Amino acid sequence: MAPEGLANLTLPARGDNANYSHFRRALPPQFQPPTRRKEATPMQHPTRCLPARATAVLALALVAATLAPGAVRADEARGFLETVRRHVTLSTTVPDNGDQNPYAIVVAPVTAGKIQKDDVLVDNFNDLSNLQGLGTTIVDYNPTTRQTTLFAKLPRHLAQCPGGVGLTTAMTMLKSGWVIVGSTPSNDGTTATKGDGCLLVLDANGQLAATWAGPDINDPWGNMAVVDNGATATLFVSNTGFDVGPPDDEPPVLNKATVLRLELAIPDGKPPVVTNQTVIASGFGEQADKDVFIIGPTGLALGKDGTLYVSDALGNRVAAIANAATRTDSAGAGREVTKEGLLKRPLAMTIAPNGHLLVTNGLNGQVVEIDPQTGEQLYARWVDANKAQSPPGSGDLFGIAMTPTGDGFYYVEDEVNMLVQAH
Numbered sequence: 001m002a003p004e005g006l007a008n009l010t011l012p013a014r015g016d017n018a019n020y021s022h023f024r025r026a027l028p029p030q031f032q033p034p035t036r037r038k039e040a041t042p043m044q045h046p047t048r049c050l051p052a053r054a055t056a057v058l059a060l061a062l063v064a065a066t067l068a069p070g071a072v073r074a075d076e077a078r079g080f081l082e083t084v085r086r087h088v089t090l091s092t093t094v095p096d097n098g099d100q101n102p103y104a105i106v107v108a109p110v111t112a113g114k115i116q117k118d119d120v121l122v123d124n125f126n127d128l129s130n131l132q133g134l135g136t137t138i139v140d141y142n143p144t145t146r147q148t149t150l151f152a153k154l155p156r157h158l159a160q161c162p163g164g165v166g167l168t169t170a171m172t173m174l175k176s177g178w179v180i181v182g183s184t185p186s187n188d189g190t191t192a193t194k195g196d197g198c199l200l201v202l203d204a205n206g207q208l209a210a211t212w213a214g215p216d217i218n219d220p221w222g223n224m225a226v227v228d229n230g231a232t233a234t235l236f237v238s239n240t241g242f243d244v245g246p247p248d249d250e251p252p253v254l255n256k257a258t259v260l261r262l263e264l265a266i267p268d269g270k271p272p273v274v275t276n277q278t279v280i281a282s283g284f285g286e287q288a289d290k291d292v293f294i295i296g297p298t299g300l301a302l303g304k305d306g307t308l309y310v311s312d313a314l315g316n317r318v319a320a321i322a323n324a325a326t327r328t329d330s331a332g333a334g335r336e337v338t339k340e341g342l343l344k345r346p347l348a349m350t351i352a353p354n355g356h357l358l359v360t361n362g363l364n365g366q367v368v369e370i371d372p373q374t375g376e377q378l379y380a381r382w383v384d385a386n387k388a389q390s391p392p393g394s395g396d397l398f399g400i401a402m403t404p405t406g407d408g409f410y411y412v413e414d415e416v417n418m419l420v421q422a423h
Helices: 017-026 052-066
Strands: 087-092 100-107 120-126 137-142 147-153 167-173 179-183 198-202 208-212 225-228 232-239 254-265 273-289 293-295 300-302 308-312 317-321 335-339 346-351 357-361 366-371 376-382 397-402 409-413 418-422
Touching (some): 137 167, 225 300, 300 346, 308 346, 357 397
Antiparallel strands (some): 100 120, 198 208, 225 232, 300 308, 308 317, 357 366
């Protein structure tokens, strides 16, 4: 078999610097081309530095040389990641006010207000000073025009949202045009001053229409899973703030994070209304962290059979919650689907067309593909091999969403505030 992460890379055309940079970054660390010439010392010959394209050719040649005669080809792929060949930078996610640290990614299901169908909405968790929990903006990338515009800029302080506004990975857009986004706010960029937060309802022009808060909503954090029937909808969102304190010394792990199900009614021309809410999972680990603000269950993805999959970051595992849309009680921390292995603090999650889970790692720049039926971890694909972090790409990945055609996915590179498409 080919070395992990190389078999599906396609060499960019000569002079295609934008795509070459992503080709290079997608290479595993051991295949990264040298970036500087090493000075010769006595009794040594100088190290030869190959031109960048030559290094890329060499890497692909290695793939060809190591493919066994019976190796799996793209037309008989076992998984989705085998078919991903290119990584293309689409746009910065930084608006005019300087907000940064992109988190949530949502692909618009309809055209409404300022949003066109298939636009990509991305929110920001940090402000201009890079303080976490103070980001207030959502940007809109249009794949047709390749333009990015400001969709919404919310007030930093909002009386009906405990603690104010700091937008998280918990975001969705409904078929009715309403955008719902979570807030996990802070005043100083740490959990020492965090508030309980809320869920904010925006119309299709980015205007605040409603706010949801209460005892079951405490720092809505992870990417939402949604059942959208038009006039009604069901949302699933993780909450990771219960009793979390400051990130001093070694903050304790609290097994208090939950998954909350919200059932909505959506009257014509009026904002959605919560008609029922149920905690369907509980007891997940949550922890304050000085570098990433808070660690807790982040990825939520709903299978066709009604099973909700949850990425348990601190448990380094993926759990399953059966009958997520209909159960009336908590399933606790769920049934374990898979653990450790290629997972390195699993964060955001989505479902590929083949039914497999795609999970971003928080502690390296890889996306992991998992067969949820068997629990097998099929691949770990490098999408961000930035060696400025250790391990490469650590802390760079967060949101992920499938493209409308299902042949790729969008992800964000937090360290450079960019939206990227893999396909």
